[in-house]
Amino acid sequence: MEKKKKVSETVIRRLPKYHRYLTDLMEEGEDRISSQELSELTGFTASQIRQDLNNFGGFGQQGYGYKVSTLREEIEKILGIDVTYKAIVVGAGNLGSVISHYKGFRDSGFDIVAIFDKNDEVVGTKVGELEVKHVKKLERYLEKHPDITVGILTVPKDGAQEIADRLAAAGIKGIWNFAPLDLSAGEGVIVENVRLVDSLLTLSYYLTDSER
Amino acid sequence: MEKKKKVSETVIRRLPKYHRYLTDLMEEGEDRISSQELSELTGFTASQIRQDLNNFGGFGQQGYGYKVSTLREEIEKILGIDVTYKAIVVGAGNLGSVISHYKGFRDSGFDIVAIFDKNDEVVGTKVGELEVKHVKKLERYLEKHPDITVGILTVPKDGAQEIADRLAAAGIKGIWNFAPLDLSAGEGVIVENVRLVDSLLTLSYYLTDSER
Numbered sequence: 001m002e003k004k005k006k007v008s009e010t011v012i013r014r015l016p017k018y019h020r021y022l023t024d025l026m027e028e029g030e031d032r033i034s035s036q037e038l039s040e041l042t043g044f045t046a047s048q049i050r051q052d053l054n055n056f057g058g059f060g061q062q063g064y065g066y067k068v069s070t071l072r073e074e075i076e077k078i079l080g081i082d083v084t085y086k087a088i089v090v091g092a093g094n095l096g097s098v099i100s101h102y103k104g105f106r107d108s109g110f111d112i113v114a115i116f117d118k119n120d121e122v123v124g125t126k127v128g129e130l131e132v133k134h135v136k137k138l139e140r141y142l143e144k145h146p147d148i149t150v151g152i153l154t155v156p157k158d159g160a161q162e163i164a165d166r167l168a169a170a171g172i173k174g175i176w177n178f179a180p181l182d183l184s185a186g187e188g189v190i191v192e193n194v195r196l197v198d199s200l201l202t203l204s205y206y207l208t209d210s211e212r
Numbered sequence: 213m214e215k216k217k218k219v220s221e222t223v224i225r226r227l228p229k230y231h232r233y234l235t236d237l238m239e240e241g242e243d244r245i246s247s248q249e250l251s252e253l254t255g256f257t258a259s260q261i262r263q264d265l266n267n268f269g270g271f272g273q274q275g276y277g278y279k280v281s282t283l284r285e286e287i288e289k290i291l292g293i294d295v296t297y298k299a300i301v302v303g304a305g306n307l308g309s310v311i312s313h314y315k316g317f318r319d320s321g322f323d324i325v326a327i328f329d330k331n332d333e334v335v336g337t338k339v340g341e342l343e344v345k346h347v348k349k350l351e352r353y354l355e356k357h358p359d360i361t362v363g364i365l366t367v368p369k370d371g372a373q374e375i376a377d378r379l380a381a382a383g384i385k386g387i388w389n390f391a392p393l394d395l396s397a398g399e400g401v402i403v404e405n406v407r408l409v410d411s412l413l414t415l416s417y418y419l420t421d422s423e424r
Contacts, residue, residue, distance in 0.1 A: 080420025
């Protein structure tokens, strides 16, 4: 397969949105959509949309727009939704439990196979179908299950970097981080941060600004 | 007070990160920091940082850098962290429960005072200190408590737009939306979306791309 050129992160972050709208359109029975119509739905300009999709080879036909199901499938391939990644959760608190239960993650191609915590009172309890394991067993578990590639971090800020280092050393390729700090992971480890507090502070800014 | 010029969303979204690093620096007892040192911490360029802060009046002194505590305080004012917003949660499922318990939200200036759900089996149960109310009482409750300005939406996708419309009609000024759709709220209502699945799909893209 031909090596594709590097696509900017801004474009990548728009793809899930395209995928969301295309899924809605498919459910509504739509067959084709023009970049103009996609523009009205997504709020991106039509030329932006054409440019975004051209990064991956286009998929549209001049004057005919895009076939909804085909475009959706292509975006699924680009995003790797068709690949299943095995994941573990570290941190069996409330958030870890939410993540473990959430159907949307399985639909996105992630399969959570184990959950760890350092708290002896939590170890051995059940989160959904999974029994919480002690975090000291992390390395041994990952060694036995080399097909696990993703670690989901739902621990407090203070222990987060240490756990990230241990995950990286144990061969984890991607970390989905909910701890409120900027993790440094080694070469070749992809970190995706979810910044709930940053999002809330953005809302706070706009609320405060509207009163200024 | 002089009306300030509109600052771009990209700049606004960097402010919580500055705030996070300045809080760390203060806890470490640092007194002053140069834009160069801030650059090494945050990954933004020094000139970017100076430009960002100049949007709000600067705060730095040529050759002396920034006073950590003062800069942090100024950013808190800009972000409105010093203002407390009363909020309600709609959707008392796992995620709603996590949000209601999370200390970080109170620290960010949000005070969750009530939680609603449509499920009769959940209504009347406790989430932390709060007793879950039926969502049919939403309007009456908000009318009695006009000081509530924020609605946190942790309902499934299907009911989300209807709830958002009801919140807006009842005078809510800001919606923090966890439902996986692009809400349209009326004029004057600020919507901040948290897109967990979009974030996960971005991770999926980079994992898949690293294997291509």
